[in-house]
Amino acid sequence: xxxxxxxxxxxxxxxxxxxxxxxxxxxxxxxxxxxxxxxxxxxxxxxxxxxxxxxxxxxxxxxxxxxxxxxxxxxxxxxxxxxxxxxxxxxxxxxxxxxxxxxxxxxxxxxxxxxxxxxxxxxxxxxxxxxxxxxxxxxxxxxxxxxxxxxxxxxxxxxxxxxxxxxxxxxxxxxxxxxxxxxxxxxxxxxxxxxxxxxxxxxxxxxxxxxxxxxxxxxxxxxxxxxxxxxxxxxxxxxxxxxxxxxxxxxxxxxxxxxxxxxxxxxxxxxxxxxxxxxxxxxxxxxxxxxxxxxxxxxxxxxxxxxxxxxxxxxxxxxxxxxxxxxxxxxxxxxxxxxxxxxxxxxx
Amino acid sequence: xxxxxxxxxxxxxxxxxxxxxxxxxxxxxxxxxxxxxxxxxxxxxxxxxxxxxxxxxxxxxxxxxxxxxxxxxxxxxxxxxxxxxxxxxxxxxxxxxxxxxxxxxxxxxxxxxxxxxxxxxxxxxxxxxxxxxxxxxxxxxxxxxxxxxxxxxxxxxxxxxxxxxxxxxxxxxxxxx
Numbered sequence: 427x428x429x430x431x432x433x434x435x436x437x438x439x440x441x442x443x444x445x446x447x448x449x450x451x452x453x454x455x456x457x458x459x460x461x462x463x464x465x466x467x468x469x470x471x472x473x474x475x476x477x478x479x480x481x482x483x484x485x486x487x488x489x490x491x492x493x494x495x496x497x498x499x500x501x502x503x504x505x506x507x508x509x510x511x512x513x514x515x516x517x518x519x520x521x522x523x524x525x526x527x528x529x530x531x532x533x534x535x536x537x538x539x540x541x542x543x544x545x546x547x548x549x550x551x552x553x554x555x556x557x558x559x560x561x562x563x564x565x566x567x568x569x570x571x572x573x574x575x576x577x578x579x580x581x582x583x584x585x586x587x588x589x590x591x592x593x594x595x596x597x598x599x600x601x602x603x604x605x606x607x608x609x610x611x612x613x614x615x616x617x618x619x620x621x622x623x624x625x626x627x628x629x630x631x632x633x634x635x636x637x638x639x640x641x642x643x644x645x646x647x648x649x650x651x652x653x654x655x656x657x658x659x660x661x662x663x664x665x666x667x668x669x670x671x672x673x674x675x676x677x678x679x680x681x682x683x684x685x686x687x688x689x690x691x692x693x694x695x696x697x698x699x700x701x702x703x704x705x706x707x708x709x710x711x712x713x714x715x716x717x718x719x720x721x722x723x724x725x726x727x728x729x730x731x732x733x734x735x736x737x738x739x740x741x742x743x744x745x746x747x748x749x750x751x752x753x754x755x756x757x758x759x760x761x762x763x764x765x766x767x768x769x770x771x772x773x774x
Numbered sequence: 775x776x777x778x779x780x781x782x783x784x785x786x787x788x789x790x791x792x793x794x795x796x797x798x799x800x801x802x803x804x805x806x807x808x809x810x811x812x813x814x815x816x817x818x819x820x821x822x823x824x825x826x827x828x829x830x831x832x833x834x835x836x837x838x839x840x841x842x843x844x845x846x847x848x849x850x851x852x853x854x855x856x857x858x859x860x861x862x863x864x865x866x867x868x869x870x871x872x873x874x875x876x877x878x879x880x881x882x883x884x885x886x887x888x889x890x891x892x893x894x895x896x897x898x899x900x901x902x903x904x905x906x907x908x909x910x911x912x913x914x915x916x917x918x919x920x921x922x923x924x925x926x927x928x929x930x931x932x933x934x935x936x937x938x939x940x941x942x943x944x945x946x947x948x949x950x951x
Contacts, residue, residue: 502799543898546826553834557806560838564799564845572845579842583835603898 437538442518445682450480452678452729459733490667495566498664502565507665507672510558514676516551517683520544522605524696524717536714537605544605548687549593555642555680556582559651559661562673566664574660577744578651581641584751585648589638591759592631595766596691599627609695621700624692630762632692634755639684641751643677645732647739650747685728689721696721778818785811802841809833823898 454469454477461468470476494503521544522537541547556579563575600608614622625632641648652660662673689695696717698706706716742750788811791804809832816825905913 502803541822543823543826546823546830550826550829550834553830556838557841560841560845561803564841576842576846579838583838583842586835 433534434538437536438519441521441523441536441538442515445518445679446675448682449675449678450484452682453480453483455729456733456736459730460737463734463737484671487668487671492667492669495664497567499565499567502561503664504565504669506558506562506565507669507676509561510555510676511672511679513551513554513558514680514683516554517548517687518679519551520547520605521683521686521690522609522696523721524714525609526606527712527714535606543603545593545597545603545608545687545691548683549590552642552680552683552687553586558673558676559644562665563661566661568664570657570659571661571663573657574651574663577657578644578661581644581648581650581747581751584748585638585641585755588634588751588755588759589642591756591763592628592634592638593691595628595631595759595763596624598763598766598770599624601770605690605695609690609697612694613697615700619700621694621697623694628692628762628766630758631766632688634759634762635688635692637755639681639688640732640735643681643684645677645681646736647742648747649741650744681732682725682729685725685732686721689724689728693724699723778815781811781815781818785815798844799841802837802844805840806833806837809837823901 457479458468458470458476468476469479472478472482519538520541522535524536526533526535528534537544539547559578559582560575563571563573563578566572596608597603600611602608602611612622612624616622616626620626640646644651652662657663662670665673697720698716699720702716702720706713785808788804788807792801792808795801795804809828813825813828813833816828
């Protein structure tokens with residue numbers, strides 16, 4: 427019992443600590459990436475390559491005066507940032523970072539909450555993502571916040587549908603809800619060089635999911651919730667210092683969690699990167715380390731993709747956004763689902 | 775055991791808040807918390823799939839739509855003039871009696887229900903093979919009932935004349951877009 431508790435504690439610290447610890451780095455990459463794409467320097471003054479700039483920002487967030495406007499609804503106003511961050515962290519609990527391995531005389535599953543319906547839990551947790559934003563908008567009692575929150579909520583609910591259709595298609599393809607089984611099914615190669623990734627089995631579902639995660643995490647080109655040129659700053663307009671930082675962190679962690687789910691279903695999860703297994707055989711280190719490294723590299727590439735898209739595409743107009751969600755992506759998603767189900771049915 | 779009682783008490787408190795709160799958004803929030811604590815109770819009872827679905831569908835989609843609509847049309851302005859009609863009282867009492875009666879029937883006659891305990895292994899496969907074989911009729915009846923409720927909602931809330939007017943208005947607007 428005591429050992430179990432220690433194990434869960436260590437897993438929690440590692441799996442939840444890693445993304446939180448990587449946040450400053452990601453924010454730095456985002457800023458420097460933006461600067462790189464816009465032909466300017468970006469933050470490069472604090473420390474080597476400006477790497478300590480995020481730390482300086484954290485210090486600023488902590489010591490800044492916290493403005494608590496008089497017109498807000500206090501309970502919802504205070505609860506919203508906490509809910510946003512907690513809900514963003516929750517899906518990470520079901521995500522494994524390596525295959526189950528033997529250590530200390532038993533099998534250790536490298537995820538906090540082991541279940542054979544892991545993928546379901548991850549999506550159930552991320553479905554709650556809009557509450558933080560919605561309550562922030564309501565609690566702020568401000569027109570612009572409210573508009574931002576309503577936009578964010580409508581957008582997230584709409585895109586969740588097409589996202590779910592692609593997830594269901596993948597569940598049919600792998601015929602399982604267990605993340606470990608899903609990842610194991612993506613091992614190996616076709617013709618010795620194309621990895622058996624979900625992306626090559628279901629390219630349509632992969633594209634739907636990719637668009638879905640941009641919309642779910644409120645990133646450009648879907649950042650209607652913030653829309654600086656239209657509604658000032660959207661749902662976090664009334665928030666300052668650490669409360670704002672919580673929203674900021676929630677956005678990035680939501681992004682990481684959704685990218686990890688994307689990688690698990692479409693890019694082989696923690697399976698070794700193509701070519702790495704040749705090296706891994708020769709080095710006497712546990713295979714789990716290579717798996718964690720592969721997953722981290724894949725997530726880093728996804729994060730870079732997010733940054734790349736953010737500074738390349740302009741924001742959607744609101745009605746076009748809704749058209750895309752309901753009239754294009756959803757029918758494509760349903761058609762893809764039907765074809766997949768028929769294919770899986772006749773294959774068996 | 776203690777955690778069961780604790781969860782039940784919290785669920786009941788939130789459910790009471792849902793009914794008796796004067797502010798609609800607080801009610802909606804209480805609804806959300808009731809759904810989430812119910813999911814925790816399912817989880818505690820060992821039905822992992824049901825709790826995940828409860829969070830995914832009820833808390834993640836349906837409650838969000840409630841909160842969304844309440845905020846969109848700002849129901850707070852109607853909060854003080856809650857009408858107290860006799861019809862409402864009669865209907866709600868009747869519904870409560872029916873629900874209590876069905877519950878009493880199930881408990882008294884030991885009717886076999888689909889619970890986690892009489893599944894051999896707690897996986898989705900076991901659950902759905904039961905649901906689509908032994909319990910197919912009740913399952914389909916529930917879906918038909920839900921469909922009927924949806925149709926009834928549309929019929930009650932829209933009047934025919936209004937619908938026609940809206941359509942013509944939309945028709946006029948189209949060239950502008």
